Amino acid sequence: MIAPDLEDLLRDQAPQVLGALVRRYGHFDTSEDAVQEALVAASVQWPKDGIPDNPRAWLITVASRRLTDLLRAEQARLRREDTVARWTLPGERLAPAADGPAPESDDTLILLFMCCHPALSPASQIALTLRAVGGLTTSEIARAFLVPEPTMARRVSRAKKRVKDSGIPFRLPSGPERAGRLGAVLHVLYLIFNEGYASTSGPSLHRTELSAEAIRLTRVVHRLLPGDPEVAGLLALMLLTDARRPARTGPDGELVPMAEQDRRLWNADHIAEGVALVTDALPRGTPGPYRLQAAIAAVHDEAPSAEATDWPQIMALYEVLMRIAGNPVVALNHTVAVAMVRGPRAGLDRLAELEADERIAEDHRLHAVRAHLLEMAGDHAKARESYEAAAGRTTNVRQQRYLRARAAHLAPDAGP
Incomplete structure (x- = not known):
């Protein structure tokens, strides 16, 4: 079993390593497979040998070499005699990352835009985001959504093929397209969080691994786009909502409605961070849906008791929403x-x-x-x-x- 700190490190590095490979070599689908294999190798070697001084460079090196092997295998299967460079982006060559320093840019946001391409269905966007950006394995995603692993594997495979066939360039979109694609990214993260916080099916009320992953990924987007108020609003909404999770179930896992929850169990750090985020973001331009929902959540969380909830303010906020x-x-x-x-x-x-x-x-x-x-x-x-x-x-x-x-x-x- 992987230690939690190591697992967190690998999941944080996964999208950055994948972005480096796709930017350098192209082949989103094959690069993603190579990165997954590099992560597996790290989870085996690092506990024994220690974490490298530059984990990202180590992962890029191993993933690049594995990518070379995969592309050569593909070349052999297709009976092509061209060099492996035939599959690279124009003007680039395929060589192990050890030949040069690892790129410093963080391509996580570009990957999120690719995974949330409008050509994909919402279910495919979610699966691909969790796999490519979240670093979850196919089996982990399948368990989270209570579907058989082969079903999820086919969904991820189809999504990767759709991205490959679309021919979209590996770069941030600009202008109105960027705004639209960012909206799709935030919607996917919102859906992942909601499924984790209030599961639509199954024996448990929560799937904490999904809500935690949604919060982590939204933090990444907020770090990359600190000036976007709706990104801040979505992160605030997640934190303010997730703050109530410890009190939302009883000793036997039974649902406890908000009015009956022990508010002393609510996560005070999440509430403080969420309130600060929404307080800063709400006045910046016309408020969007995530900021308004976060404002509603803040009113609930700041009330010392259910009876003291400012329902007129909540009603007014819903009318604006x-x-x-x-x-x-x-x-x-x-x-x-x-x-x-x-x-x-x-x-x-x-x-x-x-x-x-x-x-x-x-x-x-x-x-x-x-x-x-x-x-x-x-x-x-x-x-x-x-x-x-x-x-x-x-x-x-x-x-x-x-x-x-x-x-x-x-x-x-x-x-x-």
Whole structure:
């Protein structure tokens, strides 16, 4: 088993090494395979021989040599007699990295743009990002998303081939294209975090390896683009949300709703960092969706108790968010805020309008909100039905148990 410090070092180095190879030689797909093999070699040799003075140069050297072997093998299979240089970028030669110093540039952001190319589906973008930039193995990604390893291997392979066939140059896009591609990168990181914080399926409420990886990668993007307020907003949102994770489950892994959480267990360092980030980023230009969501999370996290939450401010922030990035999930969260400010019946009236939206009409979250508002309104029979309906629509075992427990609590013979 790899020591945590060594594992962190290798994952931090992986995108930089891959970027150096792709920039120098091209062949994103083959370079990625070579880097993975170099990481495996390091995980075996470094614990015995010690970490090299320049880990990045060591990895680039080993990966470059392995890349040479892979390209020569490909050449032999295809019965080509050309030199290996035929596969390099124009004007470059293929030689082990030991021939010269390792490049100092950090190409992580370029790799993220490649992995989040709009030609790829969101599922492929996520898989390729975790593999190429996150340094996770295919088996680790498959376990995180609860799919068979062969299925994930095919998804990653298809994504790499799509990138290769697209012929996109290894450079940062410019102008409007860069802004659009950065939006795709942030969206992918947001999806990875959400799947880690609130798993859509499986026996656990969290997949901490995914949420932690999303935070780590977003920190990388923030380091590379420190002046982008939406990048800062996304990092703040992740930190402020993840801060509550220690209190979100009970001793047996059961879900604990925010109103009932022991706030002393919340991660104070994450909250302080997240509040500082969003406080600095929010006034810089027109706020985007990540900054607004981070501001909402900050209001929750800074409240000393559930009763002291500033719901009018949260409702106002959701109204701004709906104007710039309206979607049914945002509208559902706004409905909860309205109910907390104006009473459950006002929330139920808004929920009735939202039920006409087929994008969320069958989502378990809508039925769970209806159940909660009906319970607040004192209509326990209908609330019980909605809790059961919500439980039947989620594939996460912990959420199912919580929702069914709420329904059972409202049964006529449940007692006080």
